[in-house]
Amino acid sequence: MTCYRFPQTLFGLCLLLFLITTPLHGTENQTDQECFESRDGMSQVKVEEISPGLVNVKCSSTTGGVLWWGDPFAGTIPMGDMDIEADYSTEEAVVKPREPELDKNKMLTICSMACHDGNYVPIPHSKSPRRLKMHLDTVPDALNLKHGKGNIWCLDCHHLVERTKLIDNFGYSISFNQPQKLCGKCHGQVYRSWRDGLHGKRIGMWDKGGKKRWWVCTECHNPHDVEQEERNSGFAQLRPEPAPNLPKGMDNANHERMHHGPHSGGNAHE
Amino acid sequence: MPKQDSSKTKDNKLTSRRDFLRSAGNYTVASLSGAAMLLSDPKPAKANVTWEEHFQKNYRLMTDEEKQQAIERLETRYTEEYGKPVTVDGSPSMEGVLFGYALNIQKCIGCRRCVKACVAENNQSRGDEQQIEWIRVLRMEKGKFSEADRDQHGYPESFGVQVGGNAYKPAGVVLEGQHYYEPDQVPEKDAFYFPMQCMQCEKPPCVKVCPVRTTYRDPDGIVVIDYNWCIGCRMCIGACPYWARRFNWGEPNLPKEEMNPVTHYLGNRPRMKGVVEKCSFCVQRTRKGRWTACVEVCPVGARKFGNLLDPNSEIRKVLAKKKVFRLRADLNTYPKFFYYMD
Numbered sequence A: 001m002t003c004y005r006f007p008q009t010l011f012g013l014c015l016l017l018f019l020i021t022t023p024l025h026g027t028e029n030q031t032d033q034e035c036f037e038s039r040d041g042m043s044q045v046k047v048e049e050i051s052p053g054l055v056n057v058k059c060s061s062t063t064g065g066v067l068w069w070g071d072p073f074a075g076t077i078p079m080g081d082m083d084i085e086a087d088y089s090t091e092e093a094v095v096k097p098r099e100p101e102l103d104k105n106k107m108l109t110i111c112s113m114a115c116h117d118g119n120y121v122p123i124p125h126s127k128s129p130r131r132l133k134m135h136l137d138t139v140p141d142a143l144n145l146k147h148g149k150g151n152i153w154c155l156d157c158h159h160l161v162e163r164t165k166l167i168d169n170f171g172y173s174i175s176f177n178q179p180q181k182l183c184g185k186c187h188g189q190v191y192r193s194w195r196d197g198l199h200g201k202r203i204g205m206w207d208k209g210g211k212k213r214w215w216v217c218t219e220c221h222n223p224h225d226v227e228q229e230e231r232n233s234g235f236a237q238l239r240p241e242p243a244p245n246l247p248k249g250m251d252n253a254n255h256e257r258m259h260h261g262p263h264s265g266g267n268a269h270e
Numbered sequence B: 001m002p003k004q005d006s007s008k009t010k011d012n013k014l015t016s017r018r019d020f021l022r023s024a025g026n027y028t029v030a031s032l033s034g035a036a037m038l039l040s041d042p043k044p045a046k047a048n049v050t051w052e053e054h055f056q057k058n059y060r061l062m063t064d065e066e067k068q069q070a071i072e073r074l075e076t077r078y079t080e081e082y083g084k085p086v087t088v089d090g091s092p093s094m095e096g097v098l099f100g101y102a103l104n105i106q107k108c109i110g111c112r113r114c115v116k117a118c119v120a121e122n123n124q125s126r127g128d129e130q131q132i133e134w135i136r137v138l139r140m141e142k143g144k145f146s147e148a149d150r151d152q153h154g155y156p157e158s159f160g161v162q163v164g165g166n167a168y169k170p171a172g173v174v175l176e177g178q179h180y181y182e183p184d185q186v187p188e189k190d191a192f193y194f195p196m197q198c199m200q201c202e203k204p205p206c207v208k209v210c211p212v213r214t215t216y217r218d219p220d221g222i223v224v225i226d227y228n229w230c231i232g233c234r235m236c237i238g239a240c241p242y243w244a245r246r247f248n249w250g251e252p253n254l255p256k257e258e259m260n261p262v263t264h265y266l267g268n269r270p271r272m273k274g275v276v277e278k279c280s281f282c283v284q285r286t287r288k289g290r291w292t293a294c295v296e297v298c299p300v301g302a303r304k305f306g307n308l309l310d311p312n313s314e315i316r317k318v319l320a321k322k323k324v325f326r327l328r329a330d331l332n333t334y335p336k337f338f339y340y341m342d
């Protein structure tokens, strides 16, 4: 752990982090080590040895973020058909399926089969948003939907009767593994930029025709809280990796935080 | 704490050409009497650095056969030193390719994951004694700009970046780039972040000044270093306008278990004390078609990389569609590293 240069006030936090993360991120190659790719808590990956001496991912010991992919295509499936011809339709494009991550506790599957089949629990006829009466514990962020500024509700994205699916403009279902087809309904410009390979992230081969793993929307963005409060940014904040070591003989980096301009009279910047 | 002991035990071993020449005593006669002195040197030469390695030619001038021999020598030595099979690749420049890089400064959140991914991939020295990072991320303060400021303030004092105003009345001053920021969470409200690394200049000042021409630009645009011929004069460090180069002041600390065994001769093979190193666009990956480690790790997808000669590549789409600039374009270094905004 690199806690030694943190300000005093952070020491407690650092200690706590140490206690929390040590069992998980203590040593390399520990079989139960788990870290996250882009979205903390919702893009988890377990460290595994894929061939002698080669791990699928290397993780940061301070933040638990994935730092390095030994096999960029581990656990991926073909991206599937896209509605518009683009570069990747001639390439081998793969994605990491979202369903296993979203349905970790099998709630999605159970709920949709047991009750929400369109009969047992009727489909609501009015679209006007109302407070959920049940399941507040199983649907995180449901009471506090921060997406669409009050203009959309659950069933604009989730399928009416198939709760393990999303819904397109014609009422057909979309797999959770292809959220881009859903998000592209409204965010057309971002969708086009993503298809061009500009928005978002890919790993694998850069060369023409090379195999690429494409990140899909929900691997980076939380669809129930894209606004992130006043930050109004689609990406949740992260803990940064530690700063570089100070040059020998330098005790702190206060010189960097000094305002020498006309406003401050040389006060340290907070 | 990472273990620090692994390479600290090489006291009497010769680790670079410069050390070798120094120990041979007389620079000018080294080439004539080197062999004899090596044989009669009371101190044992670095056990596994061979006579041939010390006297090998500049990589740029080697025949294919000599390159192959140099590579095999290194593979044997590294495999022994790091206790696992190490490969040293010698892939030459790619035909029809000019590598380009683009970074979206509007997206970057300053998480420094690219910095650490680069260290894991490229076998930099780590630990307290000697930490080498090829990428640095600067935190830049966002300027505040009010009408009152516009009219009331005089000259700024010595430090900081002027925000608005004119030559006589700057409206405000913000901090210069910060290296050592350490907030709990990034991005912070009042900051943006500016990562920098080697720009792989088309007219690289570092190449111009290198007295032994051990750093040179390959036709696919990567500026590389043959570490064996580096004499450690650090001229290139002084010449580089982007502070891209780092020097191994001491014996690098590269723990065996963290060492990346997939290496390239001109890229991430282990370095020695007294030589300069820098970003090579992950030559060991990119000449095999794989993205660089920093492109892959960036959690927000701010980093784009590809072939500038392919009109359909992502990098060309960035240049065509986004607002692009290059750092210090006024210096005529023609960097192949672009910054952009949406």
Ligand code: SF4
Pocket (backbone or CB within 6 Å): B197, B198, B199, B200, B201, B204, B205, B206, B207, B223, B239, B240, B241, B242, B243, B244, B245, B278, B333
């Ligand atoms: S950025 Fe610096 S090290 Fe890189 S090519 Fe340009 S001058 Fe050389």
Ligand code: SF4
Pocket (backbone or CB within 6 Å): B107, B108, B109, B110, B111, B112, B113, B114, B115, B137, B193, B195, B297, B298, B299, B300, B301, B302, B303
């Ligand atoms: S990994 Fe990406 S977001 Fe993080 S500091 Fe590097 S460029 Fe910025």
